[in-house]
Amino acid sequence: MRDVAVVAYCRTAIAKARRGALNQTHGIPMAAHVIREVTARAGLDPQVVEDVVLGCGLPEGATGHNIARNAALFSGCGTGVPGLTINRYCGSGLNAASIVANRIANGEMQVGIAGGVESISLVQFNLNLNHFVYEPLQHQFPGVWWTMIQTADYVADRYAIGREAQDAYVVESQKRVAAAISAGKLAQEITPFETVMSVKDKETGEISEKTVLLTEDEGPRPGTTLEGLSSLEPVNARGTVTAGNASQLSDGAAAVVMMDAELAAQKNLTVLGLFRGMQLAAVAPKEMSIAVAPAIQRLMKHHGLAMGDIDLWELHEAFAVTTLFNQAELDTPWEITNVNGGAIALGHPYGMSGIRYLGSTLMELDRRNKHKAIIGVCTAGGMATAAYLERS
Known part of the structure; x- marks a missing residue:
């Protein structure tokens, strides 16, 4: 088996769904932009790429029709x-x-691009829901069709993860994102993207268009306080999930160039790190948030890893309760877990997030001169993915 090197990474800045800079950007130019830029960052001719594989959580409409090929x-x-x-x-x-x-x-190949793209603005609010629910399965597993907020509320209630703990976590995550921005870390990932957005006048309701250059993530709120978060109403009655302790609906795209490590060395290319492998786990659909821990445990067993081997942990912030449950279950040290904050502050374009974690974690390993990292991402339907990264 050949070693697989990640030789370049980039992403768009993450824009707020419906209100942000990407609110009318089709998925094709968004994804094409990061494909073009990441290939340039790698120093490769685009035509040497042998396959482009894109993840997309809602592959229809503006992100449909095999958007990877297009x-x-x-x-x-x-x-x-x-x-x-x-x-x-x-x-x-x-x-x-x-x-x-x-x-x-x-x-089977030497050079490929992996990426992710999501236009929640153009797709999620216009989904084809014709025959969306299949009642026999819904009767057996109603959680399959629960909203993600319902699953988070269920996990928070079942495992006694209270509202105050969730909100306190968010304050710390926002601080970490603010520190990463201040240090210029996120700017290193972002490729500026010029596009046209739709703007609605709050007073007249008139809609106009303007050209914008998206260079910074739109989601972070560095002034977030526990008092401010505690004043927010739960989304569901008797629940604990609010707009403040859940990841933001967002648009964006990201990509990495992956290649045979020997070939990368022959070409004297910069190697961000090695992709060592991925494992999966699944739980009851209504407990979606808890699947990260078993996926990571399976990954560590497969690679013969101990907790002390890992220099960085990235645990998905679908919701504050997601990170809190899995951190406690795995007992990862907070000082090396989600060190630059996460999706609650930055936003979560579904298909993009895993690539962002991959690229940003490798960059952070390099800054710290460390070697091993693990990423865990929960996913709808009660599943999770976990990946092992290594920097030589």
């Missing part, structure tokens, strides 16, 4: 570069990376 074409890769779109909801990006990595490791 974005590859629009990016300038050429007609000879194929594309594959996959969906495992929030785990889609990591699954895309795993597919590319496996093909490289098995010698």
